[in-house]
Amino acid sequence: MAAEDELFIGVDGGGTKCKAVVYSEKDGILGEARSGPANPFQDFELATKSICEAAYQAVLQAGMCFRDMSNMRAGLGLAGVNIPDIMNKMQHWNSPFRSHVVTTDLNIALLGAHGGEDGAVIIAGTGSCGYAKVAEQSLLIGAHGFPHGDKGSGSWIGLKAVQHSLLVSDKLEQESALSRELKITDPIAFVKDLSGKPPRYYAKLAPAVFVAAAEHDPVAISILREAGDYLSAVARRLLTLNPPALSMIGGIADRITPWLAPDVSSAVCQAKLSPELGAILFLKSQEH
Amino acid sequence: MAAEDELFIGVDGGGTKCKAVVYSEKDGILGEARSGPANPFQDFELATKSICEAAYQAVLQAGMCFRDMSNMRAGLGLAGVNIPDIMNKMQHWNSPFRSHVVTTDLNIALLGAHGGEDGAVIIAGTGSCGYAKVAEQSLLIGAHGFPHGDKGSGSWIGLKAVQHSLLVSDKLEQESALSRELKITDPIAFVKDLSGKPPRYYAKLAPAVFVAAAEHDPVAISILREAGDYLSAVARRLLTLNPPALSMIGGIADRITPWLAPDVSSAVCQAKLSPELGAILFLKSQEH
Structure with missing residues (x-):
């Protein structure tokens, strides 16, 4: 179904900021932008606003307009959607994209860091957590929130x-x-x-x-x-x-x-791709 | 001005609960009650609601009615009024009492604990702090709030x-x-x-x-x-x-x-009176 020149939007949304990327199968990254907090558990309205803002700015940067955006499919990796209610609400969000798929910010970080392969990632930003996925096994450590968790963040x-x-x-x-x-x-x-x-x-x-x-x-x-x-x-x-x-x-x-x-x-290696591109890997993995 | 049988209301309001007492010069404590959170910095509306509720319940317990309450003067000792804006807002609150005076919860705790005399007090409840008043000197330690302060609370x-x-x-x-x-x-x-x-x-x-x-x-x-x-x-x-x-x-x-x-x-001694009665000592100290 994906034409050779299909455009995708990848979004990485957390408690502090939201990053979006417009990606072309043919030409790679066409536009990138960031906006404010995008954790739909903390604030659903603000999160969806931040997602729209970052995505639209990335689309403008790619030399395109809102109408183009409404033809793009989006992969969203967001903090807070590990909570089933929030995941459900996000999946049913009336987004400005042609369609969207949702996963956790951890999952897109992992997919990006290892180019879609198995691996482990530690996120040390505003919050902290660790996530590993190897074959059918996965392990999540931390991601408990502030002030009771997020140690070392x-x-x-x-x-x-x-x-x-x-x-x-x-x-x-x-x-x-x-x-x-x-x-x-x-x-x-x-x-x-x-x-x-x-x-x-x-x-x-x-x-x-x-x-x-x-x-x-x-x-x-x-x-x-x-x-x-x-x-x-x-x-x-x-x-x-x-x-x-x-x-x-x-x-x-x-x-x-x-x-x-x-x-x-000594075991830590450089991440291959950004979480936003990990969100696009996730989107494409959901196609089949 | 205080007639021999004048009735007072004393209130101790903190982040967790509010306590009120109706006190008669002649007969001592006539009624006591408690209600919910009463820290006007955290939530001004809730704090004033809690104060009214605790005071009214104490008045009912004393066998009196709302009309009686509106003839009583009240001493309010509240968390959060160490912040000048909040103190000002509380002093100008259109209370259901004949009049009211406001001071910190720390001050009424100290006044109550030592029967209006100089001394020191450590408050270890939901929050924590220490306060001492000796002659013209006073010292406040802690009272910084959660989660950055209130150690040991x-x-x-x-x-x-x-x-x-x-x-x-x-x-x-x-x-x-x-x-x-x-x-x-x-x-x-x-x-x-x-x-x-x-x-x-x-x-x-x-x-x-x-x-x-x-x-x-x-x-x-x-x-x-x-x-x-x-x-x-x-x-x-x-x-x-x-x-x-x-x-x-x-x-x-x-x-x-x-x-x-x-x-x-070994230096700690029992408090003489409750903070609510300390609030009445404060009220009376303001008369002159």
Whole structure:
């Protein structure tokens, strides 16, 4: 059914941002764009809005228009659709595409990282999780959400930094390069601003921890060590399935890799394709 | 101005519940009642609704009616009013009382605990904080909110329990008496249910940690030790002001006291009056 020049849309949607790609069988990537949060469990309206926005921008970038988009089929890989109700709602969404298929953000990350082959992937971005698929076996570790899960993720690292800095502001812990980096001059205003904030807000503070660790700050180092140890433990669980390859992806993947245990970091290989292209691999795998 | 038989309403409002008391100069406590969450920073509408509900139930219990309530003056001690905007909004609230005065929940806790005298108090309930007032000096430690602050509180203890139990469900930590106590049989359903929940939801899980610690579970013991050490450090900071007395109050105060350092637990004395009566002491102190 797929003509030689058929165009596809691939979407990777998470709690912080949404990425879309327009892909041609003949010419490869024609357009790419990103937009805001697209986790339909956290906010269904916002997620569908973000998906439309990123996809439409990618279509414009490809030199096409809305009408062209309505002729394209889309593969959507989204956070939150591991919850059956949300998956169902997303599948029945009246999308602006000719049709769409839905899977988890984890699945498209895995498909992309290993070019559609079996393998394992650790996602370390705003949240954290590990996923492996080998023959008929699969294993999911983490993906529990913030603040009770997502250990080792950007939001978790940011939360640890805030906790430390507030203890410093109460003179219950020693001032550090990290607390100086966070600069909480008015704790009341700071915590008022923080109240009820989503995980991505905490994740924005994670870079300060990497900066302080580079300055040999022991508090920052201990946070990143705990993150690295956790992600290493996740990796070791995934490796019990003997996946052909293991990749790390997500917003802090590159920065956290040096903090992994040596046996784990030496097992990590570069991802082949992006999750958005993984979404297109998924779409095409659903054709038959 | 206060006639010998004047009636007062005292209210203690926090993130989990609201307590109200009707107090007669002549006859003491005439009625007491409690209702739901009353933190006007978290939810102003809900807080004022909870205050009205608890006060009205206390008035009914005192054998009086709404009309009587509208003749009473009220002292309100509330979480969240340390934020100037919220204090202002609460002071201008069109209350069902003849008039009302507002202060922090910490201040009425302190006034109640020491019968209007100087002293120090540690609140260990859904949240945690320490407050001391000695002559013109005062010191506030904590009260930063969840999940970045409130260390050692019920919500913090519950969060630690959930984090451990999710790691157990991922086979990244050993099963324990605590994880068995929490019984997370379906992690996906459990975290879906937990998503976006307020701190009081986590605090409801704290009793499981005390149960597991009583069964000598090392994970539960380590959580309660960290809580006790933190609250002990808060107490030592408060004691630098040389307060005449130090009390522990709040939902987990009695259960966490055995986990305090010996020098701190021996310094803790029983609170004299409840925070609600502290709110009436505050009201009366504002008369002149």
